[in-house]
Amino acid sequence: MGNCWAGLFRRRNIRRHIVLILIGLDNAGKTKTVNNLAGEKDDKVLPTVGFKAVNLVHKDTPVTIYDLGGGPHFRQIWSQYYSEVHGVIFVIDSSDFSRLDECRAVLEEVLSHDKISGKPVLVLANKQDKSGALDDIDVVEKLNIEPLVNKYRCPTLVESYSAFVDTKSKKVKIDPGLRKGYQWLLNYIVRRYGDINLRVQTDIHADLERRKRMLNKNSNIASQTFTAVSDDIATQTGFENPNYTVEDRKEALDKGVIVVKPVTHNPNSVDTTLTIESVEDSDNTSVKPKLSPLFGRASNSSVTETVRIELEPRSEFRKLSPIVRNSGANHIDFKNRPQSSPTFKKNKSSSLSKNSSLDGDVKIQPRDVTTYLGDGNRTWDVTESKHRVLVNDAELSQMHREIVLTERDYTSKTASSEVTLQASTLPLAVRPASASQLVRRQLELTTHHKRRLSLRYMQRNKTSPERMSMLVFEPKAPRRHDKGDFDHAAAAN
């Protein structure tokens, strides 16, 4: 009972901020739609160049709509905004039959983007005031929307409306179709805010981190200076130290927050070379993703600042987010991440297994171990990884961030409670053995990577000679364990 009240109270105090993206072909009526929503009456609508952010309020929740230009020049830049949006509004000019094919292609491209799949989509069939315009049913049929959204698991509502404003009438009336669709979208997001926001925050951090890495890559690849920079990455993006203990978590059960604190690393403990050999990443270096000013601040947070991610504890937390459930797709988009590479795992497992066996202070509950492993089995698609990376400490910490998020997922399901990750200044190499177990298991699945991995290790050996002992240990590790072995190993730890 008390929990109930606490829950209600907490829900009220949660700071939500919904970000929507408004896209569609040019001349579909996007800017007019957003003007309509904002209650502005401006008949001098211009073709949008770039984007325009509009702030609205929906039931005390601030809503930001990114009104993006629809021209073919801008469509390639849309994807830079995908990671930070909670929902999508797609506007269609339903009176322009000649461009329906183009429209369908664009819609499919948007939905198939892995940052968008699973997020709610509102499709607006605009310009119903024109004669011969398609109604919503026709639009669904012509654009093939149903199989499309099922394929990418986007909850979708199609509404017909007209953004045409009667200039004579003094009061601006929002078209009922538009209002209905808008309400639906926002209500949907508000109901599942915790889930969607978790994904958004994760994506944003991934983006930030990738950008940082690219900056580093551009500026300096020399390993000496890189250690310092990599330290920056970890502190600025607020990746937490994974060395939390069980007691800490119990303490924080009722706070409703994940407290993420930046950690200072021992730069010598981890390898300092970074090689990214993925085609995708090298492409991205030329066009750096630009986040909105809304989230840009995150990168400026200083070392002393505590980064807080507040999440709504929900009991249905787990059953949502089709992406998580989907075994093919990954929960936190590991596909495009270099750290999901086998090299990384192997690298990590080596250090982990060594450290965890040495350090007796790390406490792990068996239950946690199984959680990690369960998640790992399902979500880490190892065959996907094309990136070959030798990872620095910042990436290691990022890795842990993901593990922690998954863990948080788990607890919210069982107890609708929260996790606090206590910051600690322990060297990063010390971490729960469960993670290393997970990594080992992943390694078992990827036998075909072994040769390349060993080559990597040879190279790395040159840069950090103190790893010798580990290297001797390493190649045997994956072979020694088969399925189910981890339980035993964890108990031993």
Place this chain on the structure above:
Amino acid sequence: MIINLWSVLQWYLRPIIKWFLRKTTRLCELQRICYGDKAGAPRTCNVERSLMLSRTKDIKEVISHLDATVAEKRFTVDNFRNIFDPSVAIIIRAKQINCKLHGSFVVSIRRCLEQIWSYRNLVNEVEELRRIQFDSNDPSHEEKLLKLWSLLVPNELLESRVSKQWQAIGFQGDDPKTDFRGMGLLGLENLLFFASEYPQASSHVLSHSHHPKYGYTFAIVGINLTSMAYYLLKDGSAKTYMFNTKRYLPDINLFHRFYCYLFYEFDKMWIESKPQNIMEFSVIFKKFENAVRTELADPASVFRINIEVDTI
């Protein structure tokens, strides 16, 4: 509150100050402005303010008469004699000015009146042009559009009226007509003037817009600049520019020239600020607008395109 009090005070104090100055200098306010301020925007703006604040019945009538001529579209250059001769005569009589002693005043006040009401006429004209939507059925509109293509891309022939080629000069779709939306024919006229009167500058700017890294969409940026010029004209900020040009009275060509200046300067600023991608447009555009507004707030500023830089 304080502003309110100040305006009340001003309402009563202004006649007193004016009376005092009149007695001491033996000149009316209009004369003081015409003799004291430099010709151009400072003088004309002050004369306009003085006339608008005037409480003399005759002067008020002159103003309403001139406004009516503008509204009724009888305001043409060959009609100036009929319009301004009686107006100037009324003002001189009302202010009891000796024409023989103050010959230069008559000339300058006439010039000011011409400028003020030409500007008002121009606002109407531009507004009218903006209201005309681009119409594919109108051959004159189509002709202008095709002329724009031939001026901007002289080496390439347009394959058809609806073509992907339009995207090369920065229109969004295959058919440019949808992009004229809010600014109507005014956007097209502006672009056309830029391409025809300043061929070097426009090709320079167009080539900038094709820059692989700092490229932008020429035509729709141009239309956004049209709207900026339009709003500057409407809220009176463009008066500084319009009144400072010595040779021309404010008319549609001067507005086009103003637009060309804006486009050229915007292009310069865009390239200088090295944007990461086109999404920074709204920020830079806002910055540019603020810069132009501060520039226009200074009555001494004169805008001129430095084509010399361009021809290298």
